Amino acid sequence: MAALNLLGAYAASLSPAAYCQLFYVLAAAAVLAIAATPSSVQRLLTQYGARNSTPGRSVGTGGSRGDSGLLVNIITWATSVGKVPHSWFIHFYILSLSCSTFWAVQFLRHGAVLDFIIRKQTANEPTSMTTNQVVLVWLLMSLQGARRLYEYVVLVRPSSSKMWIIHWLLGNAFYFCTSISIWIEGSESIQSSDPWSFHVKTPSVKIIFGVAMFLASWYMQYRCHSYLSRLKKYSLPVDGLFAYLMCPHYTCECVLYLSLAIIAAPMNRLYNRTLICALLFVATNLGVTANGTKKWYSEKFGSEKVQGKWRMIPGVF
Secondary structure (H helix, E strand, C coil): HHHHHHHHHHHHCCHHHHHHHHHHHHHHHHHHHCCCHHHHHHHHHHCCCCHHHCCCCCCCCCCCCCCCHHHHHHHHHHHHHCEEHHHHHHHHHHHHHHHHHHHHHHHHHCHHHHHHHHHHHHHHHCCCCCCHHHHHHHHHHHHHHHHHHHHHHHCCCCCCCEEEEHHHHHHHHHHHHHHHHHHHCHHHHHHCCCCCCCCCCCCHHHHHHHHHHHHHHHHHHHHHHHHHCCCCCCCCCCCCHHEECCCCHEEEEHHHHHHHHHHCCCCCCCHHHHHHHHHHHHHHHHHHHHHHHHHHHHHHHHHHHHHCCCCCCCCCC
């Protein structure tokens, strides 16, 4: 009982920013834990659609479900329950834009939900992100959500692929948490500002650099997604950045969140800690997926077709 009371007191002492950071770190740790499991287990937990099975290999041979032990059989059953259409990815971007709209209205009207979170944040942790930074990062995140929604409506072709509902829930949790993370370290400035008398100030060199980085990666990710949408289904992408990277659209995603962390950095800090934690999760999650993508391409098209290509981060991974 004493331990539970201590845990409850600790949880109550955490700021909203700390809760967001904790979510990202624990989610990244869970992804890394899955990545450390045997390939038969990892494939079941992380892959979906065409990559859910190994090309030219049935589930009854070479790492089959029948001879891989009780753990694989249990996970096979668990991942077969609660399958949802892969097209439900669109919900992430609908949620992202909906949250951006909700927080904008809360900011303009000093809404009760926003005020409650701000009071909790300022009571537990001082923040120094400016209102200009809050508005700028909100605009950029809204721009990203709008573009991804457009891509899913216009570019993505219908598919019968399925994904585990846990993937869907985690994605929604990420976008909901990120809708708060982009402004939470600016709580003090929001609390003391009048949203109807907002003044644009000359941005610092760091913010200009961060915005340029964001827009460049935003555009390049769109180019990658547009190219993928024109490819024959499940063929090997080779043009543009795909000539050097297996998943350059994942690289762009990481750069997007890195740029947001730079733009939203409080005074005298290099980066925004909450958004750096978001980047940690994004890089971990997409890194595991990129690794699986390279393996799948190698099995389907031959290792010589992917030899020399980096998975996601040039010169590193």
